[in-house]
Amino acid sequence: MTKQVITANRLDDGLAVFFDTHANWSASITEAAVVEKGEEADTLLATASNADNQLIVVGPYLIDVDQQGGKITPVRYREQIRTLGPSVRPDLGYQAK
Amino acid sequence: MYKYDDYDQQLVDERIEQFRDQVNRRLSGELSEEEFRPLRLMNGVYLQLHAYMLRVAIPYGTMNSAQMRQFAYIARNYDKGYGHFTTRQNIQFNWPKLVDLPDILTELSKVQMHAIQTSGNCIRNTTTDQYAGASFDELEDPRPWCEIIRQWSTMHPEFTYLPRKFKMAVTGAPNDRAAVAIHDIGLRIRRDEQGELGFEVMVGGGLGRTPMIGKTICEFLPKEDLLSYLEAILRVYNQFGRRDNKYKARIKILVHEIGAEKFAELVEKEWEEIRDSALHLPAEEIEEISAHFTPPPFDVLPALSSSFSEKVGQDEKFAYWVQNNVREHKQQGYAIVNISLKPIGGIPGDISHAQMDVVADLADQFSFGEIRSTHEQNLVLAHVKRDDLYAVWLKLDEYGLATPNSGLITDLIACPGLDYCALANSRSIPLAQRISERFGELDRQHEIGKVQVKISGCINACTHHHVGHIGILGVDKKGQEFYQITLGGRADENAKIGKIVGAGLSTDEVVDAVETLINTYLGLRESKEETFLDAFNRVGETPFKEALYGAR
Incomplete structure (x- = not known):
């Protein structure tokens, strides 16, 4: 089964964020709510896209992830870069912290 | 340099206050993202992978020291300490916060800069020869004409919602350093048989998924008719350009579909209607703008120092x-x-x-x-x-700014690619870095001579890879980065689209492939004076193709 999480960019500063298990937006994908692709994912996306969340983030969408142990890794390279920062500037983005 | 008058300043300042209000309304929920997005884009604010991105227009690539210092100030105080100069002579900041953007635009306005029309389906910043006003081969400084175009096209009410974005470039020299033939409109200042200066007008150049070289629709346009003729082109495009398909909406598709001759006829017909309108440029007005670009007070110096x-x-x-x-x-x-x-x-x-x-x-x-x-x-x-x-x-x-590689293989052009850009399919910068390191030794660069390598991370071709001597396009193949090589392109006065040389190469293979191409060239060139491009044009793609794929 394909696992998914919801990501978006935060409205005020544009940073990549992830919808967590408490229905908040987190800067860390490790806190993201992991759901099954399909109905469960669609339901969660509807919540993440509601009017209240439109004031917090821009353009929520689902991404496929691998979940092994406690580690959540996006499948697509594009999304891996979003969770880390530019691969050519390890001093910038989340990877720098 | 052109200096804002009161009207320019007021226009920019009012626009910032409008944007400040729009940002506040988005943050309060009064505007939805759907409503806000086109408004922020009209002010140069994109949303990229990691953050917002602000693209600031540098009109025709000319700026003064105060403006450069203000970029430094913005980079330090609102961003992460750096900026990125683009292939359209603009600058981008990669990490601004939306909440800070009205203040950033205010800081820019203090030095007569803005980000208006750096995005959206409108007329973008006009680009030109970076040596304008300095180069010995120039017929005339193109910048006054760029400024005239800027004033005409800024917030032009008729051309705010074109079928697609619209880019112009002007060269004042026969040696084209502004790549005019790959722009929606390319203007080349030239002399007619009477010795008068005017413009050759090219239309329908552009790269992206359908690369095309512009076609000349007017061999010689008198200077005073420039704006009326441009307006006629834009009107024909605005009326007949396709709005049903984003990928067929650029003017190049229209020119290609109806043919340059028919397009020129339509422009001519429109032009006759408006040629003697308020768009006609009186000599005094041309002189007034040109006065902003008079040569600086050079000292009289001996030829030898x-x-x-x-x-x-x-x-x-x-x-x-x-x-x-x-x-x-x-x-x-x-x-x-x-x-x-x-x-x-x-x-x-x-x-x-x-x-x-x-x-x-x-x-x-x-x-x-x-x-x-x-x-x-x-x-x-x-x-x-x-x-x-x-x-x-x-x-x-x-300060690390004296790398002696202008025009050499390590002077390569690369877009931000998947490290920053929301449109990209693959990374460009790491590949540029690896090629740069592979050929970094200066003696080797001298041995190779002049060659342009251009790397794009997607088919939008921001780096003009189709017209690189060696062009590299990054594609995504089942989640893996692959790179497709084109050879023999050029962006100068003999502009030509390069040929795709063969199947895409993996990240591991592509730097070796570039080295193979270079070694093939070194092996077959007739003399050191024969450049990579000259040699390619002489022998064709076969030896290069064989060198790359022969063993497969």
Whole structure:
């Protein structure tokens, strides 16, 4: 089964964020709510896209992830870069912290 | 340089206040993202992978030292300490917060800069020759014409919602350094048989998924008719350009579908209606704008500078930099300095705030306070005394800005790619860095000679890879980065789209492939004077193709 999480960019500063298990937006994908692709994912996306969340983030969408142990890794390279920062500037983005 | 009048300043300032209000309304929920998005884009604000991105227009790539210092200030205080010069002579900041953007635009307005029309389906910043007003081969400085176009096209009510974005470029020299043939409209200043200066008008050039070279629809346009003729082109495009399919909406598709002749007829017909309207340019108005671009007060200098010659003789590192990065100036005793933003293994076009301040200081001290950005992602000090070159070089070298590689293989052009850009399919910068490192040794670069490598991370072709001598396009193949190579393209006065040489190559293979191409060239060239492009044109693609794929 394909696992998914919801990501978006935060409205005020544009940073990549992830919808967590408490229905908040987190800067860390490790806190993201992991759901099954399909109905469960669609339901969660509807919540993440509601009017209240439109004031917090821009353009929520689902991404496929691998979940092994406690580690959540996006499948697509594009999304891996979003969770880390530019691969050519390890001093910038989340990877720098 | 052009200076804002009260009207310009008011227009920009009012626009910022409108945007401030729009941001506040988005944050409060009064505007939805759907409503807000086109508004932010009209002000140069994109949302990229990691953050917002602000693209600031540098009109025709000319800026003054105060403007460069303000970029440094913004990079330091609102961003992460650096900026990125683009292939359209603009600058981008990669990490601004939406909440700060109205203040950033206010800071820009203080130095007569803005981000209006750096996005959206409108007329974008007009680009030109980075050596304008300095190069000996120039018929006329193209910048007054760029400024006239800027004033006409800024917030032009009829052309705010074109079928697609619209880019123009102007060259005043027969040696085209502005790549005019790959723009929606390319203007080439030329002389008619009577010796009068006017424009050759090319239409329908562009790259992206359907690369095309512009077609000349007017061999000689009198200067005073420039705006009415441009307006006629834009009207025909606005009326007949396709709005049903984003990928077929650029003017090049229209020109291609109906044919250049038919397109020219439609323009001619429209033009007759408006030729003598308010768009007709009186000589006084042309002179008024041109007065902003009069040559700086050059000193009368001897042709030879003994102190310069002495330093060249004493310092080999300086001599190589002069050989590669310094160009002839039309004024005796002066030179054009190319500042490389391509350190070996570095990120093409990136510049730190400290480097920006240094360039601004050097411009003030040695080049009449003026700086140019180039579509090759470098900077230029256009008017430096030969006597001052050593002092300029010392300072540039101290700040990592004196890489002696202008026009050489490590002067490669790369888009931000998947490291930043929401549209990209693959990374460009790491590949640029690896190629730069592979060929970094200067003797080897001299042995290879002039060659342009252009790397795009998606088919939108921001780096013009189709017209690179060696063009590289990154694609996504089942989640893996692959790179497709084109050969033999060129963006100059003999512009030509390169040929795809074969199947895509993996990240592991592509740098070796570039080396194979270069070694093939070195093996078959007739002399050291025969460049990569000359050799390719002589022998064709077969030897290169065989070298790359023969063993497969």
